[in-house]
Amino acid sequence: MPIHRFERPRGRLESLEIESTAVANNILGDPTRRTVMVYLPEGYDSSKESYPLLVDIVGYTGSGLGHLNWKAFGENVPQQVDRLIADGKMGPAIIAFPDCFTALGGNQYINSSVLGNWADFLTQEMVPELESRYRLTGGREHRGLFGKSSGGYGAIIHGMLYAEHWGAVACHSGDMSFDLCYRPDFPKTLMHLAGHQGSIDAFMTSLASKRKISGNEMETLMILAMAATYDPAPELPWGVRLPVKSETCELDEEAWTRWLAWDPAQLIEREDVQSNLRSLKGLFIDCGSEDQYSLVFGARTLKQRLENLGIEHTYEEFPDNHSSVDYRMDVSLPFLYNKLTG
Numbered sequence: 001m002p003i004h005r006f007e008r009p010r011g012r013l014e015s016l017e018i019e020s021t022a023v024a025n026n027i028l029g030d031p032t033r034r035t036v037m038v039y040l041p042e043g044y045d046s047s048k049e050s051y052p053l054l055v056d057i058v059g060y061t062g063s064g065l066g067h068l069n070w071k072a073f074g075e076n077v078p079q080q081v082d083r084l085i086a087d088g089k090m091g092p093a094i095i096a097f098p099d100c101f102t103a104l105g106g107n108q109y110i111n112s113s114v115l116g117n118w119a120d121f122l123t124q125e126m127v128p129e130l131e132s133r134y135r136l137t138g139g140r141e142h143r144g145l146f147g148k149s150s151g152g153y154g155a156i157i158h159g160m161l162y163a164e165h166w167g168a169v170a171c172h173s174g175d176m177s178f179d180l181c182y183r184p185d186f187p188k189t190l191m192h193l194a195g196h197q198g199s200i201d202a203f204m205t206s207l208a209s210k211r212k213i214s215g216n217e218m219e220t221l222m223i224l225a226m227a228a229t230y231d232p233a234p235e236l237p238w239g240v241r242l243p244v245k246s247e248t249c250e251l252d253e254e255a256w257t258r259w260l261a262w263d264p265a266q267l268i269e270r271e272d273v274q275s276n277l278r279s280l281k282g283l284f285i286d287c288g289s290e291d292q293y294s295l296v297f298g299a300r301t302l303k304q305r306l307e308n309l310g311i312e313h314t315y316e317e318f319p320d321n322h323s324s325v326d327y328r329m330d331v332s333l334p335f336l337y338n339k340l341t342g
Contacts, residue, residue: 002073002074003073004072004073004074005071005074005075005079005083007079007082008079009039009076009078009079009082010041010042010082011039011040011041011042011044011078011082011092012039012040012044012045013037013038013039013040013068013078014037014038014040015035015036015037015038016035016036016037016038016129016130016133017033017034017035017036018033018034018035018036018121018125018126018129019032019033020032020033020034020116020121020125021125022116022117022118022120022121022124022125023115023116023117023118023121024116025113025116025117026102026112026114026115026116027113027114027234027239028102028103028104028114028115028238028239029103030102030103030115030116034098034099034100034121035065035098035099036064036096036097036098036099036126036129036130037064037065037068037096037097037099038094038095038096038097038130038134039068039077039078039081039094039095039096039097040094040134041081041085041092041093041094042082042085042092043092044092044094044135048135049092049135050135050136050137050138051092051093051094051134051135051136051137052093052094052136052137052142052143052144052337052340052341053093053094053095053096053127053130053131053136053137053142053143053144054093054094054095054096054143054144054145054146054333054336054337055095055096055098055122055126055127055143055144055145055146056077056095056096056097056098056146056147056151057098057100057109057122057145057146057147057150057151057154057155058100058147058148058149058150058151059106059147059148059149059150059151059152060105060106060149060150060222060225061105061106061218062101062106062150062151063099063100063101064096064097064098064099064100065097065099067097067326068097074326077095077097077326077329078095080326080329080330080333081093081095081333084330084333084334089330089334090333090334090337090338091337091341093337093340094130094134094135094136096126096130098121098122098126100118100121100122102115102116102225104221104224104225104228104238105218105221105222105225106150106225107150107225107229108150108153108154108157108175108226108229108230108262109122109147109150109151109153109154109157109158110154110157110161110229110262112228112229112232112239113232113234113239114228114229114232114233114234114238114239114240115225115228115229115232115239119157119158119161119162122145122158122165123158123162123165127143127165139167140163140164140165140166140167141167141281141340142167142340142341143165143166143167143168143340144166144167144168144169144170144282144336144337144339144340145158145159145166145168145169145170146169146170146171146172146284146329146332146333146336147170147171147172147174148172148173148174148325148326148328149172149173149174149175149322150174150175151172151174152170152171152172152173152174152175153171153174153175153176153264154174155169155170155171155174156169156171156174156176156264156285156302157262157264157267159171159276159277159280159283160264160267160268160273160276160277161267161273161276162276163276163277163279163280164276166280167280167281167282167339167340168280168281168282168283168284168335168336168339168340169280169282169283169284169336170282170284170285170332170333170335170336171284171285171286172286172287172325172328172329172332173286173287173288173291173295173299173322173325174264174285174287174295174298174299175264175295175298176263176264176265176295176298176299176301176302177263177265177294177295177297177298177301178259178260178262178263178265180294180295180297180298181293181294181295181298182223182226182259183251184294185219185222185223186223186242186243186244186249187249188216188219188220189219189220189223189224189242190242190244190246190249192216192217192219192220193220193246198246199237200224200236200237200238200240201237201238203220203224204224204237204238207221223242224238224240226259227240227241227242227243228240229262230258230259230261230262231243231255231258231259241255242255243255243256243258243259264298264302265298265301265302265305268302268305268306268309269305274309274311277306277311277313278311278312281339281340281342282314282335282336282338282339282340283306283311283312283313283314284313284314284331284332284335284336285299285302285303285313285314285315285316286299286315286316286317286318286328286331286332287299287317287318288317288318288319288320288321288322288325289317289318289319289320290319290320290321291321291322292321292322292323293322295322296317299315299317303315314335316331
């Protein structure tokens with residue numbers, strides 16, 4: 001049985017509110033005033049020391065706020081970091097936990113004309129606000145971004161496309177190789193929508209009337225969120241345009257190409273992406289060998305390409321699936337800290 005962490009976090013939390021212009025373009029009616037919780041390490045108030053910044057972006061249906069919750073027979077992220085510091089595996093850092101939840105269940109931390117410009121929120125609004133308020137060492141070489149699943153996708157994408165803002169990134173079980181991780185869900189999505197006359201608007205209206213969302217409904221909602229991310233269509237209901245024909249589930253090749261343009265396994269072929277990844281002080285990627293969403297195959301594909309290109313990185317597989325693997329941050333957080341302070 002895992003050990004329960006009875007110790008309270010040793011540092012303290014502050015709540016920061018950011019009135020975002022970056023996400024004001026979202027068509028979902030989501031709030032533009034967003035919360036970022038900030039964990040200040042033990043000793044922050046009594047010292048004049050500056051600290052590296054770590055930013056925690058979470059998976060689909062999650063919020064950074066969720067990583068501060070009490071856990072039975074477990075620990076939240078502040079408790080985890082405190083333990084790693086006490087064990088001498090890393091030093092103190094300031095950690096930001098942004099709330100980036102959307103009405104479609106989350107986002108992938110890139111700019112979307114439907115969900116909002118979340119990459120701009122993180123890099124152009126949140127980071128400058130944090131650096132103006134707290135004793136951060138400052139500069140991209142002292143900033144790290146980490147996450148799992150959709151958060152892992154966000155971390156690797158920011159390393160690929162927004163490296164001027166980050167010194168190191170850690171991708172846990174991130175979405176990649178879209179043909180494997182998303183395409184198998186399209187038939188199920190269409191069949192589920194068929195119960196709502198094929199109408200996305202009717203499906204969303206139905207969800208709004210429910211007190212509980214089923215597993216099938218959540219899987220459908222996730223695909224809608226991915227469509228609004230990779231191929232946003234703000235002129236359509238909920239901004240969603242699926243990349244398949246509703247009757248036959250045949251791929252709309254043009255639409256699917258727009259999705260694939262955001263696939264890390266495809267993006268790695270771009271020279272600017274390769275240059276960005278080479279500029280990082282640290283690149284960490286891992287995935288469970290039993291990942292139930294087939295993400296391990298995408299991770300292996302990316303790892304092999306990184307090796308062929310001679311791009312420095314750390315890659316690990318571990319014997320587990322996609323669920324409840326926050327313990328893997330025992331590896332990534334010290335990795336990030338050491339890269340950002342070394």
